[in-house]
Amino acid sequence: MKRSHHKNTIRKDPPARPVKQDVRQTKKAGGDFVDKLNAYRDLHAHALFSSLGRLVASPFTSIMTIAVLAIAISLASGFYILVVNLQQLTGNLETSNQISLFLRDDVSDAHANKLADTIRKNASVQDVKIITRDQALAEFKTYSGFGAAINALETNPLPIVLQVLPKNTLEDKQGLETLQDTFKQSPEVDFAQMDLQWVERLQSIVAVARLFASLLNVMLGIAVLFIIGNTIRLELHTRRDEVVIAKLVGATNAFIQRPFLYTGFWIGFISGVSAWFIVTLLMLILRQPVEKLSGLYEGGYHLLFLSFTETLGLIVISSVLGILGSWAVLICQLHQTKAE
């Protein structure tokens, strides 16, 4: 209908126009699809860059929003990397199936040596190491930092310890427990402590920490959604005239939403990148103290930073949250502008 209508009208137009119209008709026949595709690509490119331009044009507002988001996201990824580090720490300990036997105070060094020899003969034991009272005290002095205080003690409060290393074949918990019970029964032993128990306890602490971090991350994710949603709502409010005009000249909701979705994307993306910088900076600050601490425990522990995949994940998740937050608000708000 519309086309034929234009053809009819052309003849009444000024003489120059029909010629132009003909040119257009022939050109359109060939490259209509390509033209439209290019136009669509241009629209996206334009929305991508103009939304970034708008963020740059109001730097104060943008920086405040992005700072809040970056802190929220870096908290989330900070908790994540903390748990990753704890997991690595307990992962290292997992192989230890040592049993420590704390001997009674009245047991002498010679007696302890004899006991060690007896234990060595046990079929499931690989080796036994004696830590005498003096050795234990010296070790404690060096690493605990209580040197001066210990010097003030009149007697050595530390017991003799036999570190029993079971054979590697003995890996199941039950076997270890039976072994522990045997040791407990000998009169010289005050109490027998399985290192594995400590590992298990630590592991359940890490499991709790991990769950806590996951819950916290979900909360922070929701907070990020709300912050971005609110930012887009304000943006939509300031650009209300533009939205109404675009609607009047026949814009679809997809067209109107596009620049706002890109704004959400940019906010999420930039916040994600900023959060990575914040986390990495904090980790750099923590690295030396952690390594010193690890040294005190004779462990060569190195702090784990966010890996490449994790960094990528962080930025992708932030960007997706940005798009989702804006999208949710746009769906609600554009229905309201309908009444205009």
Next chain:
Amino acid sequence: MIKFVNVSKRYPETGDVLRNVSFHLQRGEIAFLTGHSGAGKSTLLRLIAVMERCSRGQILLDSEDVGLAKENQLPYIRRKMGFIYQDYKLLTDRTVFDNVALPLVIAGYGHHEISRRVRAALDKVSLTGKEKKYPLALSGGEQQRVGIARAVVNKPPIIIADEPTGNLDPELSAEIMFLFGQFQQVGVTVLIASHDISLITQLNRRVLKLDHGQMVSS
């Protein structure tokens, strides 16, 4: 082209704003819509722009029943119409070119086609050479002509103007009316809401008169 059949519009707060309004504008017809303030002119225009739907009756635009159109089809119906407003409704942070190009960008035209059509539309309203200016740097008459260029750039079969000469002096008003006459001659249906009785009588065109929501003459 525009056909109202017993159209009523009721708002919960104010009751019936339009009651049993019927009229039919043929293709290539030009008409004025008049009536006192609150007679329902704006509501009628909003119904044509499908920014709202009528409570009763039937509205046909280009033989299409807009009451049956789904929400996502409304933008495509609006593209058949060019709207001109008393306050111009231009985007002040965009150039004249970008303002006029908006309907084409929305319709997904390519670069060259947009450029060609925008220049043709600006030429039509005698604004050639002002493409790179911003609306606020132009006079009222020029801004209104930018609005007109935007309304016709997509070559819509219908043009709706809401008080287009409200802010203009008689000389500029006559110029704008002359432009509308030209569009009508090429087959465009033009509906102009106006208070300007002297202008209306002078032009001697069809007049649709609303009084308290009812069409008293058409």
